[in-house]
Amino acid sequence: MLVGGTALAGWKIRAYSRDVDIYMPEISADAVELVEQEFRARHGPSFRLDVTTGENVWGQILIRDIAWSPVIGGISDLELRALRIEDLFLLKLASGRARDLPDLDLLAPRTTADALVDRWNQLIKWHGDRHAILGFADALVVQLRRLFGLDPVAIIARLEVTAGQRELLLDMYCDRGSK
Numbered sequence: 001m002l003v004g005g006t007a008l009a010g011w012k013i014r015a016y017s018r019d020v021d022i023y024m025p026e027i028s029a030d031a032v033e034l035v036e037q038e039f040r041a042r043h044g045p046s047f048r049l050d051v052t053t054g055e056n057v058w059g060q061i062l063i064r065d066i067a068w069s070p071v072i073g074g075i076s077d078l079e080l081r082a083l084r085i086e087d088l089f090l091l092k093l094a095s096g097r098a099r100d101l102p103d104l105d106l107l108a109p110r111t112t113a114d115a116l117v118d119r120w121n122q123l124i125k126w127h128g129d130r131h132a133i134l135g136f137a138d139a140l141v142v143q144l145r146r147l148f149g150l151d152p153v154a155i156i157a158r159l160e161v162t163a164g165q166r167e168l169l170l171d172m173y174c175d176r177g178s179k
Contacts, residue, residue, distance in 0.1 A: 001069060002082040003057045004050070010072050010082040013106045019048035023066060027051055059094050060128035063087055085111045086119035093139050094132075104143055113148040113155075116140070121160040134165050138172065 001024070002010040005017030020039075036049040055062040063083070073080040083091070089107040092100035120140055127133055137159055144150045152173040156166060 001066065002072070002080065003052065004088075007082040007088055008103060008106070010080065011085065011088075011110070013110065014103070018046075019050050021050045021052075023052050023057060025053055025067070027053060055126075056128065057083070057087075057091060059091065060132060061091060061094055061123055062126040062128060063123065064126050084119070086115050087123070089116060090120055090123055090140075093143060094136050096139075104147065108143075108147040113144050113150055116144065117155065117158050121158075124160060133161065134168060137161055137165065137169055141169065141173070 001022060003023050004021030005014065005019070006021040008014040009017050032049055032051050036047065039049065040047045055064055055066055057063060057066070066083070069081045069083050069087070071079045072082045085107055089104060089111065092103050092107070117140075120137075124133060124136070127136070137156075140159070141152045141155050144155050145152055153170065156169045156173065159166070159169070161169070
């Protein structure tokens with residue numbers, strides 16, 4: 001299963017990734033180390049094999065349905081899967097890393113705002129840090145406004161957040177007197 005920058009390359013959104021990012025629910029650390037050493041000998045000392053075995057590919061968001069990610073190709077009778085576009089977008093958004101933000105511009109044309117909101121509503125139920133949800137919601141509103149030209153109030157209305165979180169979000173985007 002391809003994740004991260006490797007998934008972007010697998011979806012042909014980006015030409016390459018600086019390392020190989022994969023998800024495998026079960027793998028020995030010794031096997032990863034051996035493969036990484038072999039590929040460093042072949043591709044240079046900066047080669048990195050980044051294997052995650054958990055549903056939290058990175059950060060606090062679990063992708064509990066990761067095993068059902070879309071098939072993007074295959075070799076012989078083996079399927080090659082990659083995180084869905086919406087998962088990549090939301091994980092990169094949640095990372096808060098400056099290096100991930102340009103990828104949002106590459107991912108946005110491959111999905112819709114509706115698909116992103118729907119997937120956000122699903123993933124938020126699996127978020128590992130309830131206190132981070134408000135910031136994650138705000139980041140989503142900012143990017144959907146920037147990339148799709150959507151009204152923040154309309155986006156906030158569709159987010160499955162608590163009444164208190166919704167009120168705080170609306171306070172950020174609305175004049176108190178106009179609500």
